Amino acid sequence: MKRLLLALALVAAPLRADSDLPPSRWANEQLPDPRQEAAATKLMQELRCLVCQGQAIGDSDAELAGDMRALVRERIARGESPEAVRRWLIERYGAWVSYRPPLDPVSWPLWAAPIGLLALGAWLLRGRFRRRA
């Protein structure tokens, strides 16, 4: 019985959570202009996938990530700057969608922490150097 269930589990199709439609054209196709493609690819690495939240849309196989890549490529091909596309997405999904956090009241500890830790390290080392000298 157990073996039968195991065999069934192996052949069972997983529950579908994706559509049947093929990916958008510009989801996986590079732009003809290499400079625009480089700008689009760079931006895709800095935008968060909304479905698989730890990944950038450039790395994700999720359908929505593919449609977001298409959106990025199409807007950049139309002449929009990467920062304008990023701003447009932040207006909709919040600063969370960008992997480059802005400096604001919530995120300032993130930016201040490295400086604070460097200062702490310098302060701890100061005593050691003085003793050796």
Next chain:
Amino acid sequence: MSRTRFIPLLIFTLIVAAVAWRLAVPRDDRVASKLAGQQLPAFTLPPALPGKPGLSSSDFTSGSPRLLNVFASWCVPCAAEAPVLLDLKRRGVAIDAIAIRDRPEDVAAFLARHGDPFERIGSDSRSQVQIALGSSGVPESFVVDGRGVIRAQHIGPIMPHDVAGIMQTLEAAK
């Protein structure tokens, strides 16, 4: 020494407490649209199936609030939500829909099986309007007032216990 001896134990206890807290209160990983309170972005979508009009943002400036449902025939929670949408329609709610990445025959089969509470259905075959709305999945619903302003967003299927809240938001949007 006697006092510093307990520092590792203290740190360990703090870590255990932090982990226990996050296990008890899981992080809310829903991404809310920032467009709540703002004008619906301009869009025009072709009909998702023959015999029913498509959807554009100008359909939401008729003067009375409407519910905008973002769904797909391939989405399982959307099927779970369908009877509740029919119930909302019976209560007099005007509901329009956007079908994400769908084929006309699949939408027709879904509506035949689960009922059709929608007045208009626009087809968003490349999720572009979904992204413009700040929506990150299916199903999602937006309460839009008579001037086309998004009053509220509901993420995930509308369940029977959500109906009272949705009705209240629609009433407030009048």
